[in-house]
Amino acid sequence: MAEVEEKVIMTPKCKTANSTTLVVERKAVEPEASDKIHIAGGDHTGIIINKQETYENGVSEPCHAQLEFYVYLVSGATGTHTREARALRFWFKPQMTPNERPYEAQAFFRELVSPQDFPKDYVGYIKKIMKLMQHKYQQLKMLEVELRQEGYASPPPAYIDDSIINQTPLISEQRVLDMIENAYPNPLSVDDFVSAAKWSKADVKDALESLEEKGLTRAMSEGVYVRQHSVDTQVVKQMPTLSSSRQPSIAVITALYCEKQAVDAMMDNQETYVRYTTVGE
Structure with missing residues (x-):
């Protein structure tokens, strides 16, 4: 019997008025497509989207590593800024030693938030996480992704609107x-x-x-x-x-x-x- 290849599966875990938590995990399964399971093809073969409303991962041990950062979402209609916290919780396969886990998590994080191709929307963000997990970080067993909006906020000090960048500074x-x-x-x-x-x-x-x-x-x-x-x-x-x-x-x-x-x-x-x-x- 042929060995079943591992798939990268994304499943919603919980959702509140201001937060969403997803689980991206690696499993050797052969699910059948349905109205709740989408099996990607083409360039995305090996990725499965599980549309179940809730998910229990059955993992009782604490995560092996956790990283969190903030992004500022800009409303296209009003121009207001909303600060959003994004957390990543990592569980690795047993083959990866405890000493290696923090370095692997940091390497994953650096690639995910690289300024050269940082995802501009939620779909791109989740897609990049799944592709990194599928093709490069083979020892990553499960990743919990939390998106939590913290309300309106002033733009970060380094934020500069594109229209300002393109302006010629006045001479003085x-x-x-x-x-x-x-x-x-x-x-x-x-x-x-x-x-x-x-x-x-x-x-x-x-x-x-x-x-x-x-x-x-x-x-x-x-x-x-x-x-x-x-x-x-x-x-x-x-x-x-x-x-x-x-x-x-x-x-x-x-x-x-x-x-x-x-x-x-x-x-x-x-x-x-x-x-x-x-x-x-």
């Missing part, structure tokens, strides 16, 4: 100065600002001239600017050769302009050189 002296400091000690041209931030040349020139009047930037050549350092800075085409008595004894590497300022504030008798050449030299 601070934004221009930030870009110059991020590029320091390299200079930026007016065209660099226009290309990166999509601002007009006239607005960029006005902001740069205003910053130069305030002593915050310096024009290196026509239309090319660099941050004006608070300490006297010598602009040279070739770095000078220092005598042994003037050679530095330590090196402090900084990535941000503000970090350089902090280091400079702790140093005495400092000399700052910036090597600058124009295009073509």
Whole structure:
């Protein structure tokens, strides 16, 4: 007699006004299709949807691992946000040792919530769980999936509407100065600002001239600017050769302009050189 292949079966467990719990399990069965059992075919062969209203899994032992995270559901009609908690409870086959179970659960979770293809609706979410369990996580025996809405909530701090992302930020002296400091000690041209931030040349020139009047930037050549350092800075085409008595004894590497300022504030008798050449030299 041929061995019966394992199937991945999804069954509703319980449902309340604000929560739904499903069970996805692996079983070696050959059920017959009916009005309560849907047997998938084609690319989804091996998946069974059991439409029974209630389910008792018969498992008395506590789950081997549990993970929970939150999503924010956005109403297409009103734009309001609802926070939903999603819990996953894992039971593994006996062949998987207790030490391996948490790592396997975490690996499953990372694939499920990957930003590259995170499911945008309930059907996609459950489908991805079943496909991962069917094709990759063979030692996962049963998974309990709980979806629990917690009511209206403010959007998460990182939430940005697509329409905002596509907007060009308004130019300001601070934004221009930030870009110059991020590029320091390299200079930026007016065209660099226009290309990166999509601002007009006239607005960029006005902001740069205003910053130069305030002593915050310096024009290196026509239309090319660099941050004006608070300490006297010598602009040279070739770095000078220092005598042994003037050679530095330590090196402090900084990535941000503000970090350089902090280091400079702790140093005495400092000399700052910036090597600058124009295009073509």
